Amino acid sequence: MFCDSKRLFNETANLFGMPYDNHEEHRYDVTSNWVKEKIVSIEIEGKPDFEVATPSDFWPESPKATISPEDMFVASAVSCYGVSLSGISKRFHAEFTSFKIHATGTLQKGEYGWEFEQITIKPKIVVPSEKDKKRMIKAAERAHRFCVVSNSMKCPVHLDYEIIVE
């Protein structure tokens, strides 16, 4: 299978900022502090603080310009896919003119309350030639397979890509 060796994957990772096998520990720290009812802050070292609120589907008065944990959960999956695609397409020599990705996540009632039922990631990738399209199909699928965030999710993460030659 194309690019299935560990060596090749590690090369890709090394070049484009994706996970690779260097036996280092990869830990990330985030702090959340109470702001007021239904609103908390997020503080990450070296980055601007921001606020997070209960989403409007659970709290109609939720401030519209404040993101929710549910928004961030879906955003983490789709941005992980985007970053992976950006790196892997380069490794596969698949050129693109642009790409946009829409993602939708839905909640369902689970055993202990609400949980994500699924996330659907829909990339629309514009490429300059048929040759790039062929390569991009492989890159699009590979980016999905190696996405750290969706691989950490219990809910299914569906990929429904469209590649347009223009």
Next chain:
Amino acid sequence: MADHVYKISTRITRPMFIGVKIEHNDEFEVTSPPDWWPDAPKKHLSPYTLLLAASASCFSLSASKAAESLHTSFSNIEVESTGTMSENDEQIWSFEKIELTVKVTIDAASQKEKVGRAIELAHKTCPVANSLNCPTLLDYEIVIT
């Protein structure tokens, strides 16, 4: 009550940078973290820190809701979320665990037991933790001021 559907759009803004657009919010850029990309700008969020931010904030907000349902309250809650990745035999990386270190501040000692139950309930009901493959480990203390 509205459907529980969350829609996010992203686009590539420049090589290795993804613009994330959430309805009613300004677009912000996300990129790989410095441990995977040494040249990564330090001020940018990564997909991984977004996931941890989702986890930490979900827990805090779930704790507040749980406290309300148990007719109690706290004056402050601070959550530190630490995520650790590991690689499986097929060279697939994923989060191995997320650890939440929680400090809850209350005004009255009489509320300690109820607030403890609220924290345990939040741990069980947080939608983000319930949607992850990896365990979310909770370590909390309740401080009376």
